[in-house]
Amino acid sequence: MKAILEVKQLVKKYGDFTAVDGISFDIMEGEIFSLLGPNGAGKTTTISMLSTLYIPTSGEAVIGGHSVTKEPMAVRNLIGVVPQDLALYEDLTARENLAFWGQMYGLSGKTLNARIEQVLEQIGLVDKAKDRVKTYSGGMKRRVNIGVGLLHKPKLLFMDEPTVGIDPQSRRLILDSVKELNKQGMTVLYTTHYMEEAEELSDRVGIMDNGKLIALGTQAELTKQVGEMETLILHVGENDDPERLAVALRSLKMVRKADVTDHTVSVIVPEAEQALAPAVTRANELGIKIHSVDMREPNLEAVFLHLTGKALRD
Amino acid sequence: MRKLLLIAFKDLKLIFRDKAALTFMLLAPFLLTLGLGLVTGAYGSSGSSGISQIKIIIVNQDSGQLGQALVDLFQSAGLADLVAPTLVSDPLTARAQIDANAAVAAVIVPAGFTDNIIPANYQAPAADILQIEIYKNPLSPVSAGVIQSIVEEFISRVETGRVGGQVIVTQLLSAGLIAPDQVSAIAAEMGQLQANSVDQAPAISLQAAQSGPAQKAFNPMAYMAPGMALMFLMFTVSNGGRSILAEQARGTLPRLLVSPTNSAQVLIGKIFGVYVTGVIQMLILIVTCSLLFNIQWGNPLGILVLILAAVFAATGWGMLITSIARTPGQVGNIGTAIMLTFGILGGTFIQNSFMPGWFQIVSKITPNAWGLDGFTTLGLGGSLVDLGRPLLGLAVMGIALFVVSILIFSRRSFAQK
Numbered sequence: 049m050k051a052i053l054e055v056k057q058l059v060k061k062y063g064d065f066t067a068v069d070g071i072s073f074d075i076m077e078g079e080i081f082s083l084l085g086p087n088g089a090g091k092t093t094t095i096s097m098l099s100t101l102y103i104p105t106s107g108e109a110v111i112g113g114h115s116v117t118k119e120p121m122a123v124r125n126l127i128g129v130v131p132q133d134l135a136l137y138e139d140l141t142a143r144e145n146l147a148f149w150g151q152m153y154g155l156s157g158k159t160l161n162a163r164i165e166q167v168l169e170q171i172g173l174v175d176k177a178k179d180r181v182k183t184y185s186g187g188m189k190r191r192v193n194i195g196v197g198l199l200h201k202p203k204l205l206f207m208d209e210p211t212v213g214i215d216p217q218s219r220r221l222i223l224d225s226v227k228e229l230n231k232q233g234m235t236v237l238y239t240t241h242y243m244e245e246a247e248e249l250s251d252r253v254g255i256m257d258n259g260k261l262i263a264l265g266t267q268a269e270l271t272k273q274v275g276e277m278e279t280l281i282l283h284v285g286e287n288d289d290p291e292r293l294a295v296a297l298r299s300l301k302m303v304r305k306a307d308v309t310d311h312t313v314s315v316i317v318p319e320a321e322q323a324l325a326p327a328v329t330r331a332n333e334l335g336i337k338i339h340s341v342d343m344r345e346p347n348l349e350a351v352f353l354h355l356t357g358k359a360l361r362d
Numbered sequence: 363m364r365k366l367l368l369i370a371f372k373d374l375k376l377i378f379r380d381k382a383a384l385t386f387m388l389l390a391p392f393l394l395t396l397g398l399g400l401v402t403g404a405y406g407s408s409g410s411s412g413i414s415q416i417k418i419i420i421v422n423q424d425s426g427q428l429g430q431a432l433v434d435l436f437q438s439a440g441l442a443d444l445v446a447p448t449l450v451s452d453p454l455t456a457r458a459q460i461d462a463n464a465a466v467a468a469v470i471v472p473a474g475f476t477d478n479i480i481p482a483n484y485q486a487p488a489a490d491i492l493q494i495e496i497y498k499n500p501l502s503p504v505s506a507g508v509i510q511s512i513v514e515e516f517i518s519r520v521e522t523g524r525v526g527g528q529v530i531v532t533q534l535l536s537a538g539l540i541a542p543d544q545v546s547a548i549a550a551e552m553g554q555l556q557a558n559s560v561d562q563a564p565a566i567s568l569q570a571a572q573s574g575p576a577q578k579a580f581n582p583m584a585y586m587a588p589g590m591a592l593m594f595l596m597f598t599v600s601n602g603g604r605s606i607l608a609e610q611a612r613g614t615l616p617r618l619l620v621s622p623t624n625s626a627q628v629l630i631g632k633i634f635g636v637y638v639t640g641v642i643q644m645l646i647l648i649v650t651c652s653l654l655f656n657i658q659w660g661n662p663l664g665i666l667v668l669i670l671a672a673v674f675a676a677t678g679w680g681m682l683i684t685s686i687a688r689t690p691g692q693v694g695n696i697g698t699a700i701m702l703t704f705g706i707l708g709g710t711f712i713q714n715s716f717m718p719g720w721f722q723i724v725s726k727i728t729p730n731a732w733g734l735d736g737f738t739t740l741g742l743g744g745s746l747v748d749l750g751r752p753l754l755g756l757a758v759m760g761i762a763l764f765v766v767s768i769l770i771f772s773r774r775s776f777a778q779k
């Protein structure tokens with residue numbers, strides 16, 4: 049397999065602040081690669097450099113053999129970009145938006161019209177194509193936003209958190225079409241802070257935090273990093289102090305790690321089921337009420353927790 | 363090039379779907395022209411309402427026929443509706459009354475005017491020609507303008523008569539057909555004849571002096587309309603500039619920059635869109651106004667070239683504002699301020715000729731002043747060749763502004779949202 053994208057020691061600084069801190073990875077032709085990371089991890093900044101929008105402070109990225117800094121035009125012809133925030137003309141209709149952006153990618157005439165119809169089909173907006181985008185729901189706008197990135201059938205598609213803040217139906221449609229596009233041969237770089245999406249879609253995942261790529265590999269490879277550990281998640285009452293529970297649980301022998309986010313305590317243990325009884329007992333002793341309990345097999349969330357000591361979502 | 367045009371075309375489409383922008387671009391200048399036109403003067407040249415009974419003061423210090431002819435003209439039945447003249451003997455009193463806003467203008471015919479124009483004996487024409495003075499009230503520019511045009515018309519008739527008279531008299535003399543002592547009487551007769559003919563001319567029409575055959579009906583809207591159009595042109599260009607920063611903030615500009623379109627194409631496309639919008643706005647306003655207010659704009663080619671130049675200079679201002687502003691809102695605010703300032707400086711509300719010298723000099727930084735200069739020239743019957751000054755002024759202004767704003771643009775990045 050051939051790499052379509054090679055990133056070497058990419059750095060982006062905003063003044064003194066380092067948003068992307070020397071990341072390196074490759075994406076193979078035909079794969080879906082996810083960058084998973086919490087808010088502010090540097091995902092968008094990375095995509096902006098790869099799509100020739102920002103000039104890297106240092107480092108280099110090569111797409112299809114072309115340097116993003118030295119041959120930006122060649123790179124732009126190969127890539128499609130679906131920006132995190134909607135970038136559409138709200139006073140144009142969906143069809144007019146697609147037509148305009150298609151022309152910006154050099155499409156015209158019959159090819160353009162055919163592609164517009166195909167894409168409208170793909171994003172499920174054939175019926176609404178004549179309406180101005182400003183009349184659309186959030187999910188529909190997101191779909192047009194994605195459609196624009198697909199028009200010219202890019203070899204490599206960047207999708208920056210394309211499912212943020214939308215209804216489950218639109219999200220399903222988007223995830224399915226990403227898989228479909230990939231089947232048709234499109235390579236995808238997908239960023240998200242939803243572990244489930246990364247798990248469902250990706251061949252390989254890069255985990256980003258604070259501008260650094262802290263883990264990289266297939267899901268199996270990554271989950272191995274947490275060993276055979278499982279996660280026990282305890283949801284406590286609003287008025288209880290989860291930190292007290294976490295402190296108590298850390299003294300248990302089987303507990304490797306116990307972290308608090310909001311009203312949950314995430315405990316990493318070799319066997320979640322075995323840890324349940326002692327955990328509930330401790331909570332009882334402290335007078336802390338446990339609302340519900342989740343048990344997770346090793347997953348990316350656990351990997352993130354393991355690597356950073358914090359939960360993926362805020 | 364194709365993409366550049368596509369970007370400009372997209373912007374045109376967007377602006378013509380933006381009701382708020384259209385209101386400012388087209389409706390506001392149109393309504394203001396109508397409103398101010400009604401307040402300050404006649405609506406159209408055909409109606410009998412509008413400007414009427416213009417109070418003027420005539421001081422006739424001339425003892426000859428021409429002074430009397432002018433007085434007769436203003437008192438004639440033909441002008442009775444339009445002008446309400448009062449005779450006063452002392453110029454100082456007359457001026458004082460104007461200053462006190464008691465009348466619109468004082469027409470002062472100096473002593474010896476007739477003799478100066480038509481010498482008593484045949485002799486070389488006086489080197490120093492005495493002038494009829496029109497002392498105008500700046501508060502009534504349009505009405506004063508009417509009076510001025512009537513006087514100018516009178517003078518140009520007399521002038522024609524004088525030149526014609528001299529030629530004829532000279533020919534008669536050299537042919538030995540008349541004796542020298544008859545010359546003065548004949549010449550005076552001719553002058554009288556010519557001056558009287560003013561009576562027969564349409565009362566409020568102005569035969570453009572010497573320059574051409576164009577006939578222009580006097581109409582205050584003819585001054586108001588281009589002034590308003592130019593003022594709201596400044597809205598269009600700053601609104602266009604605003605859209606550059608708005609596209610940056612909304613992410614469509616960065617999206618354009620990651621498509622295989624280079625940034626120069628994007629920026630020039632946007633600017634070209636602004637330019638074309640401005641030209642279309644001006645054309646719509648001018649055509650509408652000429653249909654509804656019966657305004658004669660003058661030489662069509664001249665108008666077109668003038669519009670192209672004025673919009674170019676105005677777009678330059680739009681770009682300068684955009685290049686120094688940080689946010690779309692800032693462009694909007696600075697744009698509005700500049701629109702009003704330029705409107706006043708450029709003579710939209712009060713003709714610049716009534717303003718002090720420094721004001722007129724400062725007004726030259728506005729496309730409005732140059733543009734109005736051009737429109738007035740054309741309206742008075744001038745053609746493309748007479749537009750040299752305003753066209754040069756506008757072109758130089760546009761080029762300078764574009765150079766400066768491109769230098770500033772090139773130092774900032776449109777990549778970041």
Ligand SMILES: Nc1ncnc2c1ncn2[C@@H]1O[C@H](COP(=O)(O)OP(=O)(O)OP(=O)(O)O)[C@@H](O)[C@H]1O
Binds near residue numbers: 088092241778
């Ligand atoms: N133009 C900028 N100037 C200064 N700092 C910036 C700029 N853009 C981003 N940052 C900072 O860089 C860091 C990385 O931002 P980035 O948008 O790349 O994160 P992200 O992973 O995409 O986050 P999110 O999930 O919220 O989209 C953040 O701390 C952000 O505040």
Ligand SMILES: [Mg+2]
Binds near residue numbers: 091092208209
């Ligand atoms: Mg982001």
